[in-house]
Amino acid sequence: MDYSGRDIKYLKGVGPQRALLLNKELNIRSVEDLLYYFPYKYVDRSRFYRIKEINGQMPYIQIRGRIEYFSTTGEGRNKRLIAEFSDGTDTIELVWFKGIKFITNKYRPGEEYIVFGKPTLFGSHYNIAHPEIETVTENSLYGKALQPSYNTTERMKSSFLTSKNLHKIILPLLESLNREYPETLPMALRKKANLMEINEALWQIHNPTSPVSLREAQYRFKFEELFYLQLNILQRSVLRKEKIQGHVFTKVGNLFYSFYEKKLPFELTNAQKRVIKEIRNDFRTGKQMNRLLQGDVGSGKTLVALMIMLIAIDNGFQAALMAPTEILATQHFETLSTLLDGIGVNVALLTGSTKKKEREIIHTGLRNGDIHLLIGTHALIEDEVLFQHLGLAIIDEQHRFGVAQRARLWNKGTVAPHVLVMTATPIPRTLAMTFYGDLDVSVIDELPPGRKPIQTIHVFDGQRAGLYRSIRKQIELGRQVYIVYPLIKESENLDYKNLEDGFEHIKEIFPDYQVSMIHGKMKPAEKELQMARFVEGSAQILLATTVIEVGVNVPNASVMLIENAERFGLSQLHQLRGRVGRGAEQSYCILVTSDSISEETRKRIEVMTSTNDGFEIAEADLKMRGPGDLEGTQQSGIPINLHIANLAKDGQVLQYARDIATEILAADPQLSLQSNALLRKRLNDLFGKEVEWGQIS
Ligand code: ADP
Ligand code: MG
Numbered sequence: 231m232d233y234s235g236r237d238i239k240y241l242k243g244v245g246p247q248r249a250l251l252l253n254k255e256l257n258i259r260s261v262e263d264l265l266y267y268f269p270y271k272y273v274d275r276s277r278f279y280r281i282k283e284i285n286g287q288m289p290y291i292q293i294r295g296r297i298e299y300f301s302t303t304g305e306g307r308n309k310r311l312i313a314e315f316s317d318g319t320d321t322i323e324l325v326w327f328k329g330i331k332f333i334t335n336k337y338r339p340g341e342e343y344i345v346f347g348k349p350t351l352f353g354s355h356y357n358i359a360h361p362e363i364e365t366v367t368e369n370s371l372y373g374k375a376l377q378p379s380y381n382t383t384e385r386m387k388s389s390f391l392t393s394k395n396l397h398k399i400i401l402p403l404l405e406s407l408n409r410e411y412p413e414t415l416p417m418a419l420r421k422k423a424n425l426m427e428i429n430e431a432l433w434q435i436h437n438p439t440s441p442v443s444l445r446e447a448q449y450r451f452k453f454e455e456l457f458y459l460q461l462n463i464l465q466r467s468v469l470r471k472e473k474i475q476g477h478v479f480t481k482v483g484n485l486f487y488s489f490y491e492k493k494l495p496f497e498l499t500n501a502q503k504r505v506i507k508e509i510r511n512d513f514r515t516g517k518q519m520n521r522l523l524q525g526d527v528g529s530g531k532t533l534v535a536l537m538i539m540l541i542a543i544d545n546g547f548q549a550a551l552m553a554p555t556e557i558l559a560t561q562h563f564e565t566l567s568t569l570l571d572g573i574g575v576n577v578a579l580l581t582g583s584t585k586k587k588e589r590e591i592i593h594t595g596l597r598n599g600d601i602h603l604l605i606g607t608h609a610l611i612e613d614e615v616l617f618q619h620l621g622l623a624i625i626d627e628q629h630r631f632g633v634a635q636r637a638r639l640w641n642k643g644t645v646a647p648h649v650l651v652m653t654a655t656p657i658p659r660t661l662a663m664t665f666y667g668d669l670d671v672s673v674i675d676e677l678p679p680g681r682k683p684i685q686t687i688h689v690f691d692g693q694r695a696g697l698y699r700s701i702r703k704q705i706e707l708g709r710q711v712y713i714v715y716p717l718i719k720e721s722e723n724l725d726y727k728n729l730e731d732g733f734e735h736i737k738e739i740f741p742d743y744q745v746s747m748i749h750g751k752m753k754p755a756e757k758e759l760q761m762a763r764f765v766e767g768s769a770q771i772l773l774a775t776t777v778i779e780v781g782v783n784v785p786n787a788s789v790m791l792i793e794n795a796e797r798f799g800l801s802q803l804h805q806l807r808g809r810v811g812r813g814a815e816q817s818y819c820i821l822v823t824s825d826s827i828s829e830e831t832r833k834r835i836e837v838m839t840s841t842n843d844g845f846e847i848a849e850a851d852l853k854m855r856g857p858g859d860l861e862g863t864q865q866s867g868i869p870i871n872l873h874i875a876n877l878a879k880d881g882q883v884l885q886y887a888r889d890i891a892t893e894i895l896a897a898d899p900q901l902s903l904q905s906n907a908l909l910r911k912r913l914n915d916l917f918g919k920e921v922e923w924g925q926i927s
Contacts, residue, residue, distance in 0.1 A: 233411065234262040234915060242406075243399040248391060255383045264400065265411070268435055268451065268874050269378030269393075272444065275346070281320035284349050284356050292346045293317055294366070297339045302330065312357075313337075315345060322349065323357035342366050362394075376438045400436050407432075415454060416908050423890060426450040449883070452875040457887035459664065461909065462917045464891050467669075468899045475645055476518030477621045482510065483544030486537065488573055494533075495569075501525075501676035502534055508672050509538050512648065519648035522666050525674030526844035527654045527808025528681070534674070535624045535652065536566055542648075543575060543602045547621025550604045550647075552611070554627045556581045556754055557761060561783060562626070563605045570603075580606035580615070583754045624650045654808065655801050656844040658852050660881040663888055675845075684811040686819040686839045688795075697820065698739050701789060705743060705770050709788040709815060714806055716797035717750070717775045732793065733773050744769040776802065785813035795821035796831040800851040803838055830854070852878045 238261060239249030252258040258267055279291045295317030304310050311333060313324040324345060326333055337343065347361035380393040409429040413420075420427070426434070426446045434447035498506075505523060512519035525531045539549035551566075553559040563579040570577060578592050578601045595601035599618035604610060651669070662671055689697050701711055713736065715729045733747050746760040746769040763769040765784055772787075790810045795803065803821070810817040821835055837850045875883065894906065901910040 233265070234260045236261040238264050241399060242402050251386060251389055251391060255386050261403070264403065265432055266873055267380065270381050271379045272376040272438065273379060275377050281317050281322050284322065288349055290346065290348050292344060294342065294344050296342055297337060299339050300334055323355060324361050325357050325359045337363060376441065376444060378436060397436070404433055404436060414912055416905065418905065419890065423453060423886070425453060448874065452880055452883050453887055455873060455875045456880065456884045457891055458912055458916055460888040461891040461894070462913055464895055465899070465901070465913070468895050471517050472899070474518045476516060476648055477547060477645055478516050479513035479541055479545040479621070481544060482541055485544045485573060485575060486540040489537070489540055489570070493569055493573065496678070499530065499676045499678055501674040502530055505534055505672045505674055506537055509650065510541065513541060518646045519650065520669050521650050522662070522669040522671045523650055523652045523674070524656050524671065525652070525654065526656060526677070527805060528677060528812055529674040530678055531652045531654070531674060532562065532565065535626070535650070536569060538650070539603055539622060539624065542622040545621065547619050548596070548599065548602055548604070548617050549622040549624070550610060550620060551624045551626065553605070553607060556583065556607055557757065558626070559605055559607045566605065575602050576600060577603045577605065580604060580609050582607060582609050584609065620647045622650070623647045624652065626652050627654060654805065656848045658845070658848045660877045660884050661852065663884060664877060680814060681811055682816050683842050684807055684817045684819050686807065686821065688821050688823065688835045688839055690823060690825045692825050701791070702740070704789050710764065710767065710784065710786050711771045711789040711791060712787055712809060713771060713773045713791045714793065715773070715775055716794045729773060729775060736771060736773060740771060743771060745771045745773060747773040749775045776806070783812060788813065788815050788817040790819045791822065792820065793822050795835065796823045796827055800834055800837060800847050804844055804847045
């Protein structure tokens with residue numbers, strides 16, 4: 231029996247109309263969909279609360295008592311029905327805004343009821359709006375420890391398809407299955423991972439008999455979900471590695487060595503050495519490299535990029551480095567040109583503002599191989615940019631680029647170039663394993679020596695005077711200061727007004743110093759001029775929107791002041807902070823917020839002031855916001871819709887599922903063994919219809 235093809239409309243209690251509603255609202259079509267629609271929480275109805283115990287922090291609770299009397303207040307749309315409900319310890323108001331007649335007909339003062347709902351404080355009294363009410367005798371759920379709650383939509387509720395009614399559809403369905411629902415995980419795997427059998431698990435998750443068996447059932451489904459996700463991702467990666475050829479860079483040649491021996495301005499950190507080694511190994515395999523390099527801001531990714539590009543050039547290939555903004559591309563160009571000076575590498579810069587004539591010269595140089603190393607922005611992936619022999623493409627600050635853009639890079643040669651994606655937005659392990667599961671991952675987990683940890687300080691708006699005194703002191707010591715303003719998309723003009731007002735304000739406060747200002751709407755030439763003043767030190771203060779977020783490197787800048795810090799996400803704050811702390815001096819990051827802040831803001835600020843570790847911050851961000859919102863995930867292009875597993879919380883399950891998937895694929899990459907037939911079938915059922923993302927890094 232194939233339950234993924236069996237329409238729910240034939241089920242008892244469903245019918246065509248409800249089936250349509252379930253389709254539309256929850257995307258539930260088949261019996262399988264319905265069975266895999268799990269409760270999102272369970273409420274403990276084993277105990278009754280006493281009304282006098284009720285306080286503001288309570289979730290859904292259950293009380294037992296009698297309605298003393300009904301009354302109504304308000305007129306027309308504001309009309310409300312209120313029942314004074316008492317259990318002998320105290321009274322509470324039950325409130326209805328609609329269905330008044332229905333309620334007064336159905337329930338009678340004096341009779342005993344069980345009332346279920348969430349108490350909220352209204353004025354000085356608690357009430358429960360639109361509670362569920364049951365008579366004590368008819369109440370089948372009464373005394374039941376764990377009652378499931380299913381997410382439902384407003385539409386469903388108004389058609390009386392409530393959580394409770396869903397439960398009433400699912401229970402008879404489970405009965406009718408007679409514990410013969412086909413298992414979706416091979417027996418050997420279930421044994422090994424100690425997973426509950428599917429029929430028992432379905433029963434337990436929809437109708438638990440104890441918290442322990444519920445947990446086992448949930449574990450089984452979390453495992454199942456994450457396991458198939460990983461199996462899918464890993465298999466694609468394994469198959470791609472088998473299929474797709476890569477350039478072989480056999481030698482580490484003259485350029486690399488002469489740079490290493492003569493030009494390298496410092497000793498590489500151990501982490502940098504390790505990563506270079508990992509990449510050199512990739513270059514020798516004959517397979518195309520697809521690697522993600524994660525490293526906190528300031529960890530020295532650019533140098534790694536440079537050295538592996540030299541290996542590509544040593545082997546007769548060209549290399550490209552793509553950056554998300556013009557400022558960053560230009561800065562890379564300048565840094566790398568200086569580092570490579572006199573070594574005989576021909577470097578070019580291609581951005582949106584490269585003049586037509588210059589552009590044509592570059593195009594020619596790329597086609598005939600004169601240019602060895604191209605640095606640029608999006609301009610670099612335009613169709614007319616053709617290389618003679620592109621061997622390695624590096625994408626800096628990956629999260630700014632979408633999948634489609636990476637795919638275009640891919641198409642710039644007959645054999646795909648090796649691809650390295652570098653990101654300073656560390657992605658928590660669980661996310662990396664899911665969204666970039668088919669990329670190999672390298673991590674630079676060590677900062678170059680001699681850096682003093684940045685001190686992060688929270689300052690309220692009202693404490694500005696003191697703040698400005700401290701900043702003046704820093705400038706007097708010869709340091710420079712960034713001041714960043716938030717940009718809200720909806721009202722860009724207003725923001726620039728904020729920035730410009732800020733500019734006037736700062737000039738007034740610091741009349742004896744030079745202040746630069748840059749923002750995204752400026753002409754490139756003007757931006758460059760303003761930036762240059764700051765880089766060379768003739769301006770002491772730089773006001774900016776978040777355009778300076780990525781990459782900009784001014785070691786003498788030791789203060790990062792962020793205005794309206796409550797408007798920024800954690801990872802963005804961390805990125806901004808990474809602009810300072812690059813020199814030998816003590817650096818500061820100052821987060822300015824309004825005088826009253828929300829609980830959530832307070833938490834974010836606390837994370838920022840307590841750690842400098844990008845991975846810790848990324849984990850905290852994941853926990854606070856959930857994976858959907860995290861930077862770097864939306865654009866991964868991999869459609870992932872988790873039913874039960876939670877990437878923020880189920881990291882261990884994910885790791886375990888991934889390990890097992892890896893083992894299985896190592897023995898049988900095509901899943902062609904008879905013992906893996908079920909896995910093959912499930913993968914096909916679950917992911918068969920998707921777009922082929924396997925080709926894309
Ligand atoms: P990011 O990883 O943020 O791109 P960068 O590559 O811009 O970091 O490096 C930040 C700074 O650290 C640069 O000024 C760079 O020259 C310096 N740097 C990189 N590697 C080392 C090292 N091994 N020792 C000392 N300084 C280094
Ligand atoms: Mg960088």
